[in-house]
Ligand SMILES: NCC(=O)CCC(=O)O
Ligand SMILES: [Zn+2]
């Protein structure tokens with residue numbers, strides 16, 4: 330092939346093979362992103378413990394702490410000033426004696442979640458406060474619902490209890506309810522409960538519609554003390570190969586009245602994020618970059634295998650490419666700073 334030759338009409342040049350003209354400069358590389366990461370996409374998980382004075386590092390989740398209600402405000406204030414828009418709350422009971430088979434502490438008016446909703450909404454009225462709803466942090470057996478004697482999930486009682494907790498969080502002032510239990514029928518029950526309480530028009534119901542069981546939740550369970558005391562969650566969370574089940578759950582939760590859907594975990598499930606974006610095309614799609622995914626990236630960075638900031642951007646760009654609009658991410662505090670810095674695309 331002749332280089333720098335004068336172009337003559339009709340001359341054979343392999344025009345279609347030249348792509349590099351489209352990304353030879355950082356600005357062009359930014360233009361190639363169909364969507365950019367924005368601060369408003371990030372939802373930050375917060376662990377709130379029942380000791381109001383608590384402020385404890387979580388060894389398996391680098392840079393993440395568990396806070397008591399009294400220690401929360403200065404920390405959140407610094408993040409709000411950097412552009413934090415929303416948080417998702419998880420309650421933690423430090424003492425197992427506060428747990429029972431029904432998870433009564435989940436919506437204790439004096440308990441960590443309801444107290445945190447009230448404190449956050451009072452101090453930061455425009456911070457969007459979402460509440461994860463599940464029973465596993467509050468049940469003595471550590472499962473996400475109420476059990477029959479044989480240890481299997483009692484769907485009817487579980488769903489009734491989960492809906493009651495959701496409505497109580499909404500009454501306390503939460504902006505959004507995100508049930509993560511994966512028990513059949515809870516979206517319909519929560520929506521019904523919110524309608525009956527006159528709150529449905531004010532609450533964004535965001536279903537963890539496709540939550541897979543697997544090995545990536547370990548650090549969260551350390552942080553929240555929510556490891557099942559027997560058995561596992563394989564009869565309600567989805568099996569890792571269950572793409573068809575995930576699609577059915579997405580369709581089911583839309584039909585039951587969800588306002589948005591979550592796919593969880595994210596990195597190993599990008600095909601499901603894409604499926605969700607296709608199946609639920611008129612809904613905001615959220616992916617949850619879970620504790621194990623976050624811890625893996627930190628571990629690799631500590632070993633010198635990857636650069637933390639670069640790998641975090643690459644992972645989160647993947648979520649956008651797959652079709653996510655929202656990301657629940659432990660990297661939120663870092664991204665609030667990184668997104669103000671020049672990005673080396
Ligand atoms: N409902 C929350 C979880 O199940 C765990 C999330 C995580 O591992 O970050
Ligand atoms: Zn649970």
Ligand SMILES: [Zn+2]
Nearest residue numbers: 463465509510
């Ligand atoms: Zn959970």
